[in-house]
Amino acid sequence: MKYSNFMEVTFKALSINEGFARVCVASFCVQLNPSVDEITDIKTAVSEAVTNCVVHAYPNAIKGDITLRCELEDDVITITVIDKGVGIKDVEKAREPFYTSKPGEDRSGMGFTVMESFMDEVEVTSNSFGTTVKMTKKIVNTMSEVRC
DSSP states (O other): OOOEEEEEEEEEOOTTHHHHHHHHHHHHHGGGOOOHHHHHHHHHHHHHHHHHIIIIIOOSSSOOEEEEEEEEETTEEEEEEEEOSSOOSOHHHHTSTTOOSOTTSSOOOOOHHHHHHHSSEEEEEEETTEEEEEEEEEOOOOTTSOOO
């Protein structure tokens, strides 16, 4: 192993904190010197995962917490988003495009297909005590490359 680092932060499941989560992860993974496209991919995936916690995990007025953990191992970033909400009854169904647990609202799905398109791997585990989304992405080493 050449490089290893991690960070963890916990914040309230409020929509205003989605932007904080995006910037937090982007700032942390910049130490791997990712491309702008890689940063954009990561921020989009984090946005989807955090928004799921805000919208689906805590359906009552009392919002719980979201824990965001980032781990760097060599050139791979692993991002874990954890809530202690109501969980997802059918994870496979939830991973289908456009599926939402709130069909009466103007929602376009839970975003797992978006996460999967921007990250190398996405794992989802859930039970009645919460949901964990673990996403990994290899960062291409561009330090020696000239960027346009």
